[in-house]
Amino acid sequence: MYRILQSYLTNRYFRTKYREAYSSLRQILAVVPQGSLLGPLLYLIYTADLPPMTNNTTATFADDTANLTVHEYPTMATHRLKMHLNTIQSWLKTWRMKANETKSVQVIFTLNKMTCPPVKINNDHLPQADEVKNLGIHLDRRLTWRKHITTK
Numbered sequence: 001m002y003r004i005l006q007s008y009l010t011n012r013y014f015r016t017k018y019r020e021a022y023s024s025l026r027q028i029l030a031v032v033p034q035g036s037l038l039g040p041l042l043y044l045i046y047t048a049d050l051p052p053m054t055n056n057t058t059a060t061f062a063d064d065t066a067n068l069t070v071h072e073y074p075t076m077a078t079h080r081l082k083m084h085l086n087t088i089q090s091w092l093k094t095w096r097m098k099a100n101e102t103k104s105v106q107v108i109f110t111l112n113k114m115t116c117p118p119v120k121i122n123n124d125h126l127p128q129a130d131e132v133k134n135l136g137i138h139l140d141r142r143l144t145w146r147k148h149i150t151t152k
Helices: 002-009 038-046 074-094 146-151
Strands: 056-061 064-069 131-134 137-140
Touching (some): 137 146
Antiparallel strands (some): 056 064, 131 137
């Protein structure tokens, strides 16, 4: 089994093409092949010890991860989320992984008009959004399903 995984993960190369020109071959040092069947399983195994935190839920599918925090007071929900994101950030650093801040947003699901204070990943504020698409489902701030229904 070790040799099969080793052959799957090592000695992989890539090059880029721009118009008619090709770059030289470069070795891929730290990823699984894009679109592979084994990739999501290996990711889940690799991230199985992602630190949990009381009152927070981490939902993972393949390499998509959502962190959910619930509290009746927005500032307390933000505080809990910040604490968990700090813990996750330390874990990511330990295992030499990076969160993709450009694909990350903070959405507050509430019927209230108030917003939560912003949170950060890698010292960058996450943009606050009124909706998010997660695993093909469009979720809006008030959970009305309008966006999902009109999109589908």
